[in-house]
Amino acid sequence: MKTSELIGSALDWAVAKAQGWTDYPSDSIECGSKWHCDPENTPFGRVMGKDHFKPSTDWAQGGPIIEREKITPHADDDDWVAQAWKLVITESGPTPLIAAMRCYVASKLGDEIDIPEELK
Numbered sequence: 001m002k003t004s005e006l007i008g009s010a011l012d013w014a015v016a017k018a019q020g021w022t023d024y025p026s027d028s029i030e031c032g033s034k035w036h037c038d039p040e041n042t043p044f045g046r047v048m049g050k051d052h053f054k055p056s057t058d059w060a061q062g063g064p065i066i067e068r069e070k071i072t073p074h075a076d077d078d079d080w081v082a083q084a085w086k087l088v089i090t091e092s093g094p095t096p097l098i099a100a101m102r103c104y105v106a107s108k109l110g111d112e113i114d115i116p117e118e119l120k
Helices: 008-018 059-069 096-109
Strands: 034-036 047-049 071-076 079-084 089-093
Touching: 008 096, 059 071, 059 096, 071 096, 079 096, 089 096
Parallel strands: none
Antiparallel strands: 034 047, 071 079, 079 089
16 A cells, blocks of 8 residues: 555554554454554553554654654645655645654655555
8 A cells, every 4th residue: 555545544553563563462352452562662661552552643642753753744735744854755644643644654664565454
């Protein structure tokens, strides 16, 4: 899927992957619904529920990524545009968080990413 088309759960999943998070290793349904996180890369601890990680809609989660990665969202006509100045990567979206998270994913994972079928 093109990074520029990611939205909702697919975009949040891609942001987690871009941060190096992995699916929590367990056969349990409850544990399988969590991200295993490197504590140095997240303020949320080592494990976080996938349904609670929404950086594309929650400024408390997306904001620190924007600040850390020096991503600059700004209005452009009817859309928002975000640019990662370190890598000169630009993405757009209907909100500043969506544009910024697309920009972050593109900077870490490229212009296309394999998304699980259930998130498409």
